[in-house]
Amino acid sequence: MTALADRAIDDLATELADVRQLARGFFEKEVAPHREEFAAAGRPSREVYRTAGSLGLLGMSVPEQYGGGGGDFRHEAVLFEEQVRAGDSAMQLGVHSGIVPHYILAYASEEKKQRWLPKLCSGEWIGAIAMTEPGTGSDLQGITTRAVRDGDDYVVTGGKTFISNGAHCDLLIIAAKTDPSAGARGLSLLVAEVSDDTEGFHRGRVLHKIGQKGQDTAELTFDGLRIPASNLLRGGSGAGRNDQESHEGRGFAQLMQQLPQERLICGIAAAAMIDAAVAQTVEYTKSRSAFGKTLFDLQNTKFELAECATIGRVVRTFVDDAMAQHISGTLDVTTAAMVKYWTTDRQFEVVDRCLQLFGGYGYMEEYPIARMFVDGRIARIYAGANEVMKELISRSL
Helix, strand or coil, X not given: CCHHHXXXXXXXXXXXXXXXXXXHHHXXXXXXXXXXXXXXXXXXXXXXXXXXXXXXXXXXXXXXXXXXCCCCHHHHHHHHHHHHHCCCCCCCHHHHCCCHHHHHHXXXXXXXXXXXXXXXXXXXXXXXXXXXXXXXXXXXXHCCCEEEEECCEEEEEEEXXXXXXXXXXXEEEEEEECCHHXXXXXXXXXXXXXXXXXXXXXXXXXXXXXXXXXXXEEEEEXXXXXXXXXXXXXXXXXXXXXXXXXXXXXXXXXXXXXXXXXXXXXXXXXXXXXXXXXXXXXXXXXXXXXXXXXXXXXXXXXXXXHHHHHHHHHHHHHHHHHHHHHHXXXXXXHHHHHHHHHHHHHHHHHHHHHHHHCHHHHHCXXXXXXXXXXXXXXXXXXXXXXXXXXXXXXXXX
């Protein structure tokens, strides 16, 4: 390795350390003190997104020409790790920064990138993506929301549920069928600029969940929502004619191209939560007495924590390897599915075992381990249920 390459690695390490410190301070000072307030409201304030944007924490992997930080996904990963370690589950940064901007970067026109991305990176706008429907969970091919071309617009009808950032969002990527007879090839992605006053767009109730109570998860209804045809996300597979119709039907391929990053985000969060759970449990058991010893001195406690720490090391190694593949552009759908299912299963296992070592206190909401238990349960369901991940993996065998 050349001296120049060594210097670049050192510079990146320093930069990521600075991002980590900045993110840690943000969550400690701007988010954690409002945990109960956000939980009572069922959503975080818009101000915390603007604050994050002003600090340069949003869109760190978006090019500078679009208002981003000009970094890569490693910068985003540091942010997601620090969010988990701070115990925040209110801000849905994985969607806002880790998912939505990358669909726009990959498939939107230059004009739309210039319009949308700076507002997402500044926190002026909050982004969301609407895939899941009341009758369709992980089966994206079963989507029934329709988008019908009418002159220079698409007219969208249908409904979505479990939409993260749904009650807050200003920019919404909608998965809809432009040709219901074509199966997966009839699915398209359209971007809507929305507000409470947008005709044909209705925000339903903010959903009450067993965990992540401060995170905005909502139902959305489209009743004749008009979206400019120019907001159709193009790019991806199916290159050919330049007419509008030739760009329809690429949504499923676009989703398949982007979902590995979404599933890697789940793995990053799982690794961070396992690390946090083990660290907090070690600290607790060393300070708590039982039967004339600290809890940590008991053989069962030491063995449990030894196993959990080992699981954490293996999870971290797996995630780091997947991260390296993703940065180099080689992370495939199968590996991403393996990461998502296996790490989130291990996350649930480790947090459960650690909670047990807290005894009755582990069941009390004021203890972070209890919040980890309920906040983390959804990880085995969203971004594609773990059973679906196993189905995807099996297709490669």
